[in-house]
Amino acid sequence: MLKKGNKLYSILTGTCPKCHCESMYLEKNPYKLGKLFKMHxxxxxxxxxxxxxxxxxxxxxxxxxxxxxxxxxxxxxISYVFIGTSLVNTFIAIVATMIVFLPIIIRLSRNIWINFFIHYDPKIAK
Incomplete structure (x- = not known):
C-alpha cells in the first residue's frame, strides 16, 4: 500500500523525509509522553x-x-451522525477523542511540517 518514496509513507511512519530509512523519533510509541518530542x-x-x-x-x-x-x-x-448520540454526548466524544489522540496529532503535525521542507531523494535511500 504505502511504499518508500511517497510523502504519506514518511508522514504516517515518522521516518526520515529524505531517505525513509530511519525513524526521526527516539521512541516510536507516541504514548510514552516523556519522550514524545525527543528526536534524533x-x-x-x-x-x-x-x-x-x-x-x-x-x-x-x-x-x-x-x-x-x-x-x-x-x-x-461518528458519534452524532452514525451512532446518533445527543449533542452533549457528542461534545464529550469530541473532547475525549482530542485528549486520547493528542500524542498522535502532535507527531503527525511534526511529520507533515518537516515533509513540507525536505523531499525524498531516491539516490540516498537504500
Missing part, C-alpha cells in the same frame, strides 16, 4: 538534520490545528 539530531543513513533551525517545529502548531479539526470532525460524524 540527524538521520544515521543520509545525515539529514531534522531541526533545520532553532524553533523549527513551532510551525507544526499551525498544522496541528488543522489535524485536530479533522479528528474532531471525524468524532462528530
Amino acid at each position: 539530531e540527524r538521520c544515521s543513513t543520509c545525515n539529514t538534520k531534522y531541526k533545520i533551525e532553532p524553533s523549527f517545529f513551532y510551525g507544526a502548531m499551525y498544522v496541528s490545528y488543522g489535524v485536530g479539526i479533522a479528528f474532531a470532525v471525524a468524532a462528530f460524524v
Whole structure:
C-alpha cells in the first residue's frame, strides 16, 4: 500500500523525509509522553538534520490545528451522525477523542511540517 518514496509513507511512519530509512523519533510509541518530542539530531543513513533551525517545529502548531479539526470532525460524524448520540454526548466524544489522540496529532503535525521542507531523494535511500 504505502511504499518508500511517497510523502504519506514518511508522514504516517515518522521516518526520515529524505531517505525513509530511519525513524526521526527516539521512541516510536507516541504514548510514552516523556519522550514524545525527543528526536534524533540527524538521520544515521543520509545525515539529514531534522531541526533545520532553532524553533523549527513551532510551525507544526499551525498544522496541528488543522489535524485536530479533522479528528474532531471525524468524532462528530461518528458519534452524532452514525451512532446518533445527543449533542452533549457528542461534545464529550469530541473532547475525549482530542485528549486520547493528542500524542498522535502532535507527531503527525511534526511529520507533515518537516515533509513540507525536505523531499525524498531516491539516490540516498537504500
